[in-house]
Amino acid sequence: MNFLLRPLVALATTIALAAAPDERRSGYDIAGPEIRAMQDDDTANPGNLWVLQGETLWGKPTGAADRSCADCHGDAQMTMKGVAARYPAFDAVLARPLDLEQRINQCRTEHQKAEPLAWESEDLLAVTAFVARQSRGLPITVSASLELRPFLALGKQLFEQREGQLNLSCSQCHDDNWGKQLAGNLIPQGHPTGYPIYRLQWQSLGSLQRRLRNCMTGLRAEPFEYGAPQAIALEFYLMERARGMPMDAPAVRP
Numbered sequence: 001m002n003f004l005l006r007p008l009v010a011l012a013t014t015i016a017l018a019a020a021p022d023e024r025r026s027g028y029d030i031a032g033p034e035i036r037a038m039q040d041d042d043t044a045n046p047g048n049l050w051v052l053q054g055e056t057l058w059g060k061p062t063g064a065a066d067r068s069c070a071d072c073h074g075d076a077q078m079t080m081k082g083v084a085a086r087y088p089a090f091d092a093v094l095a096r097p098l099d100l101e102q103r104i105n106q107c108r109t110e111h112q113k114a115e116p117l118a119w120e121s122e123d124l125l126a127v128t129a130f131v132a133r134q135s136r137g138l139p140i141t142v143s144a145s146l147e148l149r150p151f152l153a154l155g156k157q158l159f160e161q162r163e164g165q166l167n168l169s170c171s172q173c174h175d176d177n178w179g180k181q182l183a184g185n186l187i188p189q190g191h192p193t194g195y196p197i198y199r200l201q202w203q204s205l206g207s208l209q210r211r212l213r214n215c216m217t218g219l220r221a222e223p224f225e226y227g228a229p230q231a232i233a234l235e236f237y238l239m240e241r242a243r244g245m246p247m248d249a250p251a252v253r254p
Helices: 006-011 033-040 047-058 069-073 100-112 122-133 146-160 170-174 208-218 229-241
Strands: 089-091 096-098 197-199 204-206
Touching: 047 069, 047 122, 069 100, 096 100, 096 146, 096 229, 100 122, 122 204, 146 170, 146 229, 208 229
Parallel strands: none
Antiparallel strands: 089 096, 197 204
16 A cells, blocks of 8 residues: 555544535635636637637547547547546546546547646647536535545645645645635635636636645645646545536636
């Protein structure tokens, strides 16, 4: 067992969530009317530019195998419905969870015989956004299987662990002080219902891992590397914490 997980097995029981289901609020729920209108209008939501690009890539053969995503998975509206709501998901061969971006790259390298797409690259964001779009309106339903419990416990520990020169934890903002102002913006509860999201601050689409790295940098902490086990565990805990909430990717946020 990985040394990061060994001390956490005892914690791998039912994870108590900070907010009751009827008290949870997504970033959309606390956004202003202009942002909600932008997200709701498919012709005004900038994230849909990546969705359209992803749709093109879905049907484009690539790699030494000269295969497209559609060659294996067919019509994404049918086969990808609900998929993004179930990630990160456990990979039995690797014995650890993978997030959606990692699964896409796994498919590229194993089945298309293509190079993996770089984190935060336009193409990876586009394919992820296209797949995530097929789950819009569906509830988050990540697995609660026994093999995932140590990773869930690790994610919870990281969420509650103080970090950086500011000595703050995720939970201190997103559990204890949500709805309050920070640097002119409302603090959300931190539910990852809309990723990848278009942030007005970024003027671009970005992954959940990019957002986590931004938060850690803001705490003056060393951010996790993209795809690091800690990053995936934290991502998994956030999705479990949002279990049952509807997906709304690609979302628009300040």
